[in-house]
Amino acid sequence: MSDSGSRTIYIDTGAGRPEDWDVVLQGLLAHNRAKAGLTGDPLASLARDEEGGVLGGLVGFTQGGWLYVELFWLPEELRRQGLGTALLQDAEEEARRRGCTHAHLDAYSFQAPAFYEQQGYEAFGRLEDYPAGHTRIFYRKKLG
DSSP: OEEETTEEEOOOOSSOOHHHHHHHHHHHHHHHHHHHOOOOEEEEEEEEOTTSOEEEEEEEEEETTEEEEEEEEOOGGGSSSSHHHHHHHHHHHHHHHTTOOEEEEEEETTSOHHHHHHTTOEEEEEEETSSTTOEEEEEEEEOO
């Protein structure tokens, strides 16, 4: 507990609620816009079935001339058929249309790092033993 002027502020540790996360996110986005003109525009490249249901894909955003792939997943039965490559290339092409010159993402060592490297991504950082026995790898790519 701390006293900030005329009000008492409490620390509440736990998972938080979605609306709590949104307060922090919106505050950070406003700060980034004010300090660096950064705005994040959502981007998704999705695999859908014939009824329009989402089977998997990637989601992220473009900001500051970069594409950030935040989440990328396909069910096992849709892997190794070229769909992941098509989804990633589609997202990169949309990012280029938006003026992006680079892309970045991170993946765990059990999440197909060879796939990202085959797509031209270069590892530039690693967190070893995160989670225990694995590595979190940070990738970047220049969008030509």
